[in-house]
Amino acid sequence: MKTTQENAGKKYELLCYTRKPEEDSIYSEKLAYSMHLALREDGGSFVPLNHNSGILYAKAVQREDGTLHAKSLKNPCLFEMADGTFGVIAERIETDGSDDESAKGKLLLFTSADLVRYQEKGLLDLGMGKTIEDAVCSYDKVNCVYLLKWKDIEGGCFSCRVSDLADEELRKAESCCLPAGETDIRDSFFSERKDCPEGGLPGNLLSVEEAVAERLKCRFLVPENIANEVPERVSVSSPEDLKEIKAAAKYSDGTSVEKRVDWYTKEVDFNHPGTYRITGRVHQDHYEFPVAWHRADPCIGKWEGKYYFIATNDFDNNHSLYIREADTIPGLITAQEIKILDTSMYPHLGNLLWAPEFHIIRDRLYIFHAGTPGEFEKEQCHVMALKKNGNPMKAGDWEMPLRVVKKDGSYLYGEEGITLDMTEFEVAGRYYAVWSQRQFKPVDQGAWLYMAELNQEEPWKLISDPVLLSMPEYGWANNHTFVDEGPFALITEKKIFLTFSSAAVDSTYVVGLLSADPEADLLDPKSWIKENYPLMSSRSKEGEYGTGHNSYIMDEDGLVWNAYHGKPGVDGPRSSGLRRVHFGADGYPVLDLTEEKDLAPGLTEVSMDVVVK
Known part of the structure; x- marks a missing residue:
């Protein structure tokens, strides 16, 4: 699956970000410290997916007694992998935003075939032993290597190149310090922070193909009714026949649902053959929340x-x-x-x-x-x-x-x-x-x-x-x-x-x-x-x-x-x-x-x- 735009066609960009926590009962740290996605088309505004809420969360760690120790993530970086699928690296943290001592010097890796469903692959040990403050990853198609850059808690900036994102590859790789003054390891788009969805803490941008963008919209945007179609002409012999004529409700995700129509039949005389123009209203039951208190x-x-x-x-x-x-x-x-x-x-x-x-x-x-x-x-x-x-x-x-x-x-x-x-x-x-x-x-x-x-x-x-x-x-x-x-x-x-x-x-x-x-x-x-x-x-x-x-x-x-x-x-x-x-x-x-x-x-x-x- 390619993720670069080719020649003609719309340009789609995906913003990967986390959010600032809000009031605990509204949007707590456990929700804010997750990967969110927003889609932009042809340089327009970012449209947050999934109601501007998280799409990718870190898994809890199970203790020896069977209890779960919840974890979160921050600073996610979304990138294309060698086989055309996608990867995400992030720092694993405690749910209150503090450092996870068990993940010191390590990065959490996820893979995804479609940016809808993700697999947590585990922690990648960078071999430095110091808490990672930020990290980015990209794939160099020319040299067929991943370029990994990171910044530790003491301000040191490093990079390495590996052919595979695996612990054994990272252990063999030689990490080098970035040139003096190169402290911003993440692609800068600070001028676009004003366009970031509400509460967003921007991570990085990734260009994606139209098929990927459409799949994300279908899964993470609520579809809307865009048309209701009925046949232009039907033949019937009774009111019962007419009741069987339904409308095809069309939706923005390309789906269609058959719905009953409440037809106005006062102008139709079923005892006299002829052609009648009738109208109707697509039926919808109304349920105001709540339908049953307590x-x-x-x-x-x-x-x-x-x-x-x-x-x-x-x-x-x-x-x-x-x-x-x-x-x-x-x-x-x-x-x-x-x-x-x-x-x-x-x-x-x-x-x-x-x-x-x-x-x-x-x-x-x-x-x-x-x-x-x-x-x-x-x-x-x-x-x-x-x-x-x-x-x-x-x-x-x-x-x-x-x-x-x-x-x-x-x-x-x-x-x-x-x-x-x-x-x-x-x-x-x-x-x-x-x-x-x-x-x-x-x-x-x-x-x-x-x-x-x-x-x-x-x-x-x-x-x-x-x-x-x-x-x-x-x-x-x-x-x-x-x-x-x-x-x-x-x-x-x-x-x-x-x-x-x-x-x-x-x-x-x-x-x-x-x-x-x-x-x-x-x-x-x-x-x-x-x-x-x-x-x-x-x-x-x-x-x-x-x-x-x-x-x-x-x-x-x-x-x-x-x-x-x-x-x-x-x-x-x-x-x-x-x-x-x-x-x-x-x-x-x-x-x-x-x-x-x-x-x-x-x-x-x-x-x-x-x-x-």
Whole structure:
């Protein structure tokens, strides 16, 4: 892949930078000390990608006792590698911005094939033993070597040339001092600091090809509705035929989505053949945030033609679960709530009912949820089944919740910690459970995600050993606390997506993403790829903070909706929201498409000729 512009065509430049930390609840050091990217076209202004938030984060280091020591990065330098892919070098630092003593005299190296996904290759030892203050790297295509320059904490400036960025090459290389006075090792573009995105601390510029720029825009800029198209002329014989005519909503990322149209048919006489010019409005359900106050961890399920809503009840401090029922998803917003479980019904569930989810397994409806007989440190996963021919809206039609057990019959977790947020999904006839598990004894390791196969007949039983899927290793995942939780599957023809939530359940809560191929061995952790940045955060939509713990539901039009919770203000109550899931040009879910960009206000009306047969 080339990164230099050739002859005709637009010129694209990519700015690599970090940001100044803001107020801890808004944009803390753990978020600011990461690599950000901004794109410039033909010398124009820089457009920040990913809401001017981090795209590349340093991984935490795992201690001998299993706990994680969070790390960050500063002064990233983006460069082209010998094979046409990309590299990033940066200084690894502590999360508060101080020096990382374990990385003294070393640089953190990342590689990337597409500037979307990165692999952390580890620390490169420059052999000097002194803390690195700044470093840059470039590839000399003529001599086929990498030129590495760095500046240490004592002001010394050095350089070396190596054919490969590997420790053994660097150990053999001869480092030399730069000429006297050459203290600015980084390409200077200080005159352009005024164009740097808000809060940005510029690193370096890299020219990229149009294909690279377009891929970055598709992944890191929210698409916008740019047109809504309907056929110019259709033949119908009834109003029902007309309802089947949908609009193709076109988006700036090159994608298209079929949407229902509310046609105005008063001028059409279906009893008299003829041609009529009609108009319509592209349909869009409106969900003003929040759709349910004091409701967290929301889940919408569909059972026997009805939609059901359930969530953690923050209003009574998590001591009950209520269900809503409606014929449509919009109908759930104003539907009556019915209590189906509280902490007085069963002795083993005397406190803290959390994170309920609807799941259908072999034509039977279940609610997966967490509960405890007492304190938080005993919270565990449970499964509650609807009785045969039962009504979900009747508490008595639900069987007693059963605690999840391992394949040997013992409880999923003993006295050392907790389990919660269990979800399930089916692929090729096999059912899998994913949950969050936190060890407290002998040390608190934070919450990690685990996975196992489920017994289809008794889904509170696992039939395989749990495997570790994810740890909160990135700064956005361990902000204020080390937590990966709230997993939920979103399955398409080509990919299995598993979103999860991380960080503290406050304004820093975010949604991350794991993905795997459907034909892969899903119980092999190597089959799953984790993105280095969150898909949804407080920067996704102004005024919604700490968005996370989400789930998915498809409506009657085939559109997928994201049910999530957030805060209407930094210190607001956790409350539920709904937003349509868009699938980008690469097939990956877009969770930050707002209603205004989903359907442009000025493009809602469409018209066509209708021929009545």
